[in-house]
Amino acid sequence: MNSLLQHYWYIVAESSELTADKVLARQILDEWLVVFRGEDNKPCVMRDKCLHRCARLSKGEVSKGLLTCPYHGWVYNGKGQLVSVPAHFGQRKEEVMNVSHAFACIEQEGYIYVCLSNKPLASKPYAMPQFNNGRYKKVRLVNVFNNTLANCVENFIDIPHTAFVHQGIFRKKANEQIKAKVKRENGHIQIDYENEKNNLGSFSWLLNPKKKVIFHQDNYYAPNITHVIYRLTGKWEYRITSQTVPITNETSIVYTEICYDFGLWNYHPFTKWLIKRQAQKVIDQDMNILNDQMTVIKKYGQKFSTTSADLIHHYTSEIIDALNNGLEPQMLPDQEKEITFWV
Ligand code: FES
Ligand SMILES: [Fe+2]
Structure with missing residues (x-):
């Protein structure tokens, strides 16, 4: 029987630690994750594994919302889609070529949450009571x-x-x-x-x-x-x-x-x-x-x-x-x- 734990939302990072040029390596429920911000500044969480030859994407670099794999330079956008294969097409940006293993993520109350399943049991993460009340x-x-x-x-x-x-x-x-x-x-x-x-x-x-x-x-x-x-x-x-x-x-x-x-x-x-x-x-x-x-x-x-x-x-x-x-x-x-x- 498969565990249902992966259908919940979990904090993967604090918003403040994920600046535009940062790539974070994280782990949740034994899944290796790479976290970065895309072109629209929204967070993106993917499996920490390049589609090409399984290099660790978290060892790559992000620039203008695009994450480059450290091995042969395949490039992923903030939706987790592959957008460039330098050895095949040269350095110019190509059409979206594939969909990588991107997970659903939501930024809320200073945290970035991820759900490791495409069927979350709740549409949003838990909202912390009184978090937005200025009295506190x-x-x-x-x-x-x-x-x-x-x-x-x-x-x-x-x-x-x-x-x-x-x-x-x-x-x-x-x-x-x-x-x-x-x-x-x-x-x-x-x-x-x-x-x-x-x-x-x-x-x-x-x-x-x-x-x-x-x-x-x-x-x-x-x-x-x-x-x-x-x-x-x-x-x-x-x-x-x-x-x-x-x-x-x-x-x-x-x-x-x-x-x-x-x-x-x-x-x-x-x-x-x-x-x-x-x-x-x-x-x-x-x-x-x-x-x-x-x-x-x-x-x-x-x-x-x-x-x-x-x-x-x-x-x-x-x-x-x-x-x-x-x-x-x-x-x-x-x-x-x-x-x-x-x-
Ligand atoms: S392993 Fe990532 S580009 Fe080759
Ligand atoms: Fe205690």
Whole structure:
């Protein structure tokens, strides 16, 4: 059965890194990709393999939107079409002669997305909530995790690890019981936490000084996106979107977008610096634990033991397993449950 993972949109590059004269080599789901901008400045993503003798196109050069292969100089335009074969026709530009392996790509919200199938399951990539709302400021981080898509997304919406891995920075161990409603429908999992107040670690004094219950909702959108919302007392709010791009079976790139509204603090230059620094610390801690986890999995295999506190993990991995087996997530039964666990 063919995996359905290739029918989704994945970030292949940030818009800002793909200047007109750049050629990028990327990899998604084990597919080698070359990325460049065509004559109309629109991005083009192709298999990183020349049609002629299989040279790596990403080692070629782009000029005025045309990509030249480094081996015999075949030239491709921004639609992925072959437009010149120097040894056959001389250097003059010829008619479009062939269609190469170009993939669908869309530039949106500062990212270039690609779909490796000609039948994407959605017409557009996920739109990040509040991304275009001027009230919010933004911080973006990009990191490589040596672990699978499933283990990365599980981590990004896992609460119990935070008191151990991120102790102090993000959450303190309090031995408090947390309750949540978990709902799964059509590849979307929504988790609404009901009684959270002790989760802001060393910045609690600023973010939640009276230790009131705050709004906390986690979302997972199949196959690779998590979106976490914290709404603090007053109007302050921050949202973290993590897009995990599976590079191979054991490596992922994670694009983290933090949108925040901290009132007047939004305009203080220190705020952005601090959020970026704290977020990177948290991500470094997750990378450490996940990289180690993968070394153990490689040695002993991935066999997990699970309790009822792992319900969310169970739901996400069921969805990813279904996709790997060629099943669309809406084929799985809808679920709605309450969970409690201790943090
Ligand atoms: S291999 Fe690309 S032009 Fe020959
Ligand atoms: Fe974490």
